[in-house]
Structures are given as C-alpha cells and as structure tokens.
Amino acid sequence: MRLLAEFIVRRARFDDLGKVIEINRKCLPENYPEWFFRDHLVNWGEAFLVAEVNGEVVGYVMCRVEFGLGITVKGLVRRGHVISLAVLPEHRRKGIATALMKEALKALKEKYGCKEVYLEVRVSNLPAIRLYEKLGFKRVKVIPMYYADGEDAYLMARSLEDFSSFRSFTHDLRL
Numbered sequence: 146m147r148l149l150a151e152f153i154v155r156r157a158r159f160d161d162l163g164k165v166i167e168i169n170r171k172c173l174p175e176n177y178p179e180w181f182f183r184d185h186l187v188n189w190g191e192a193f194l195v196a197e198v199n200g201e202v203v204g205y206v207m208c209r210v211e212f213g214l215g216i217t218v219k220g221l222v223r224r225g226h227v228i229s230l231a232v233l234p235e236h237r238r239k240g241i242a243t244a245l246m247k248e249a250l251k252a253l254k255e256k257y258g259c260k261e262v263y264l265e266v267r268v269s270n271l272p273a274i275r276l277y278e279k280l281g282f283k284r285v286k287v288i289p290m291y292y293a294d295g296e297d298a299y300l301m302a303r304s305l306e307d308f309s310s311f312r313s314f315t316h317d318l319r320l
C-alpha cells in the first residue's frame with residue numbers, strides 16, 4: 146500500500162526566519178547572520194520559499210536576482226542565483242527539495258524575468274548534484290577552493306527559457 150500525505154510550498158514570512166536559520170545550521174556548514182536571510186526576504190521574497198508538513202517548516206530555498214553575463218544564454222541577462230537550499234533529514238527523499246526548487250525557478254522566471262539560474266554546490270555533495278541534474282542543471286565548471294574548508298564547488302546552471310511549470314502548490318508526499 147502507498148500512503149499519501151501532503152506538504153505545501155509557500156512564500157517565506159518574517160516569522161519563519163528563526164526556523165529557516167535553525168534548518169540552515171542543522172543541514173549546512175555555510176551559515177549566515179540573520180540580516181542576510183532578512184535581506185533576501187525583503188528583496189527577493191517571491192523566490193524565498195518554505196515547505197511545511199503539518200504546519201511545521203521543514204525546508205527552505207533562498208534565492209537572489211543578479212544582472213550579469215549569461216552562463217547558458219548570450220549577453221547581459223537577469224540571472225537567478227540559488228543561495229541556499231535545505232530539507233530536514235527526517236523529511237528527505239519525499240520530493241520536497243524538488244518542489245521547492247521548481248517553485249523557485251518558476252518565480253525567478255515569471256516574477257523576476259530571469260533568463261537563467263545558477264548555483265554553487267560542493268563537488269562531494271552527490272545528493273544535491275543529482276537533484277540539480279534532475280532539474281536540468283548542468284555542471285558548467287569547477288570553482289577551486291570555493292568553500293572555507295578548501296573544498297571545490299561545481300558551478301551549475303540552467304536556462305529558464307525552456308522551463309515551464311504547471312503544478313499547484315500542493316504535492317503528494319511519498320511516505
């Protein structure tokens with residue numbers, strides 16, 4: 146039998162930031178001060194999303210919008226930059242990060258007019274690299290010593306010109 150439950154993806158609110166910061170510290174070595182999260186929420190709130198299970202925030206994605214030379218497309222473009230993504234360990238492998246990312250890509254494209262999206266990820270972070278590849282990101286290059294502990298990053302990017310999303314904000318959750 147396959148049991149179904151639900152999670153929702155919605156825009157982050159200021160009163161979510163405490164929980165978002167807690168998830169960030171639990172899941173990633175790259176941590177930021179409270180003002181950094183607040184700044185992203187103020188400026189790019191459409192692409193700062195949280196996932197909720199039974200009313201509890203269990204994951205987030207935080208993005209920003211930049212202007213620069215395209216990586217996957219020609220010329221000067223608006224680019225989405227995925228700054229941080231995490232899902233609490235006990236809620237992983239249920240499609241939550243996929244849903245957060247799809248909703249973020251949709252917002253970057255439709256609300257902010259981004260032509261592409263990129264991110265950095267540790268070369269050892271296979272779960273995240275697989276997730277991004279499934280979402281159509283390609284490894285563009287290695288950035289040597291990107292992280293504070295000396296690890297390299299992959300720069301991964303995807304054009305948003307061929308990205309379309311037709312889903313609702315509610316998702317089936319595989320248990």
Ligand code: ACO
Nearest residue numbers: 229230231232237238239240241242243264272273275276
């Ligand atoms: N091993 C192998 N593949 C994996 C794994 C894993 N542990 N986790 C996810 N994947 C791949 C699979 O292909 C998976 O599809 P499947 O379950 O059908 O096989 C696909 O990604 C989608 O997985 P989701 O369920 O959507 O991802 P999840 O909600 O578990 O979250 C995440 C993935 C965010 C990477 C989570 O493991 C996490 O929070 N890790 C720690 C923080 C982190 O590494 N964040 C990304 C850093 S890079 C950045 O922030 C820009």
Ligand code: ZN
Nearest residue numbers: 227228264265
């Ligand atoms: Zn980055």
